[in-house]
Amino acid sequence: MTFSVAVAGASGYAGGELLRILAEHPDFEVRTVTAFQNAGQPLIAHQPHLRSFAHLTLVETTAANLAGHDVVFLALPHGKSGELTAQLDSGTLVVDCGADHRLTSESDWAAFYGGDYFGAWAYGVPELPLAGGGHQREHLVGASRIAAPGCNASAVSLAVAPGIAAGIVEEQDIVSVLAVGPSGAGKNLKTMYLASEILGSANPYAVGGTHRHIPEIQQNLRLAGAENPTVSFTPVLVPMSRGILATVTARLKPGVTAEQVREAWQSAYAGEAFVHVLPEGQVPRTADVLGANTALIGLALDEAVGRVIVVLALDNLVKGTAGAAIQSANIALGLPETTGLNVNGVAP
Template sequence: MTVRVAVAGASGYAGGELLRLLLGHPEVEVGALTAGGNAGTTLGQHQPHLVPLADRVLADTTVDALAGHEVVFLALPHGHSAEIAAALGDDVLVVDCGADHRLTDPAAWRRWYGGEHAGSWPYGLPELPGAREKLRGARRIAVPGCYPTVVSLALAPALAHGLVEPNAVVVAVSGTSGAGRNLKPHLLGSEVMGSASAYGVGGTHRHTPEIVQNLSVVAGRPVSVSFTPVLAPMPRGILATCTAPLAADPGDVRAAYATCYDGEPFVHLLPEGRWPTTGATLGGNAVHLQVTVDPDAGRLVAVAAVDNLTKGTAGGAVQCMNLALGLPETTGLSTLGVAP
């Protein structure tokens, strides 16, 4: 089986990571590569690590360029996917790395993103209860945001099994590639190096409703989340510290987590006493996770690390493609990190 795959947004960070993984995927042939203003330049000018594709010329992001492929990955800014997907036809698998189709509630979309909601697609986090079944055979997939991937997986077992009260506090540190390859003053080396900064504080980050949506479905009741992201001086990786008040009788918290993720190829509950590091997850399609109880504070504490570009975007997207096409879910994906 050889699947012809196009990548829109190939000059960006998510597009580059998609191509790195797709070049190592045994069932994939890389077809059209598209961009915005950088159309007409070669991929090698933007992604020097992708040597086999260095001479490929980036096309404009048009339906004509993307048509004729069995799979189209969209690694574009928000707002582009609905129109492209509608023109590509129902038989093409469209995997959207953007936010357009993640939220199920149109009112939440209007509040957090503005404008009319384009509708929700099957949500590309297979490890959430019930999600994998909806991804098998799907032809439209909404890949989660990077923070929602790691936070949802860190807290889902606690909420699914009633180990905690339904209100969580999350502080998550992210590398700068999470912000994309944009020329923004706050992303300049001189601003970021040697300094960490909180942003989107006070419930204002647009990933809050996505995290709340995921955890409320898992818990079967409304969950509130106080989410604070922090920009850190590193190119990749997210480390999320998630806490919630313990329920009256939580039982063996670690055993509950171990049972939940038993057999999940991409979620690694660390041995007791060891805590996740972003470094250990870099380049791998894995979430590293640890959980404990803080008895004095009466809180469950879960810490999780992920590479925002791999399991946090592109790796998760390839995992979902595998499920949708009926391939083994782990095809072309490694959990091995890069160290040191």
């Protein structure tokens, strides 16, 4: 069976990455692509690398244009998808790559985003370990509404959740510093994202607990078994177009050994197609996951301070956004989870 697909926000970075992956998906047929100000223009005028979609023209992003498809992917700024989703048929699988349906707490939404709250959907990080065993994918089977994750949030959550689920790390005082590429912010014409500002520089932003992905990380850690996790989160823009290198540290509980740490992470991700724990002594690079739907994890212990150091690399546009969305859609539709998704990156 072939599923008809519409992609809203197809002229942006996330929309383009969705289309790049969908182009090779054997069970999905992209029939409609939409945009706001770019409606009426050829898709390849904005995504010139997607030659197999040269026949498509961007149409206006409306519920009417999205109706009639089996699957709708939304790659829109926060606040925009929530306005549309209530108008879409309940039998359509809708996957939102924006933030509108990620948070279960309306007060968190008000504090970090503001505006109308649209409610939470099934969360699209299949590998996220859950308290008591199992993984988030169990909640995606048969879902008709899925919220794809924030790229930074999924990186930090996947990095530290195994330690929370295993009960071997403290849920307080989790510290994360991320080197991130600016594509995660979309095609925003802001000074801080200009090449002249980024090239040759590392630029921290949202310092001091203000980043919008913090409540999403805390929500995920509660799913893994934490009661009241605290997370210090500092992202740093670096001069690479895509990628996240997350360095996350957490205090170990007394008496926890290096063997227990490695066992917790390896057990959490055993058999996973897209989340891999590297051998002892190895740490990943963003170059190792470029263009792939993989998250690579390196583990180390700083015994002097009693902390575990987790270094996780992923491609923010693939595993952090579009790949996670398509992976979750595969699960919801009963397709093999890996369909259309690649574990091989691009090098050099």
